[in-house]
Amino acid sequence: MTGITDYFFVGFAGFLYVIGEYKLAFWFSAFGIVNNAGAAVRAVVDPDWYMRKRLEANLPVDFFNSGIRSLLAIKVILIGVLSWAAWRAGTHAGYF
Numbered sequence: 876m877t878g879i880t881d882y883f884f885v886g887f888a889g890f891l892y893v894i895g896e897y898k899l900a901f902w903f904s905a906f907g908i909v910n911n912a913g914a915a916v917r918a919v920v921d922p923d924w925y926m927r928k929r930l931e932a933n934l935p936v937d938f939f940n941s942g943i944r945s946l947l948a949i950k951v952i953l954i955g956v957l958s959w960a961a962w963r964a965g966t967h968a969g970y971f
Contacts, residue, residue: 881911881953888960897968904961908954915950918943 884907891900918925925943929936936942965971 881907884910885953885956885960888957888964892960892964892967897964898970900964901961901968901970904957904964907957908961911950911953911957915947918946 884903888900888903888907891897891903922943925946926936929942962971
């Protein structure tokens with residue numbers, strides 16, 4: 876459902892936050908938000924693209940139930956986590 880890049884943004888932003896690089900953590904979180912939102916929009920606008928990507932990844936494909944709802948649920952959770960992380964890092968960096 877989600878790619879390795881989704882977890883990379885969360886993990887690397889968390890690592891940067893822990894070591895005190897708040898500005899970089901903020902920008903990695905912000906880019907992760909844009910990346911996840913873009914993927915969600917693309918899957919909704921072009922469901923055939925989403926189905927092709929699932930086929931390429933050898934994931935089960937049900938043509939009557941595309942699985943976009945579960946993708947959107949995961950993206951909403953990741954965007955929420957990244958938004959919280961960006962807010963925390965931005966506060967420490969002095970952006971807010």
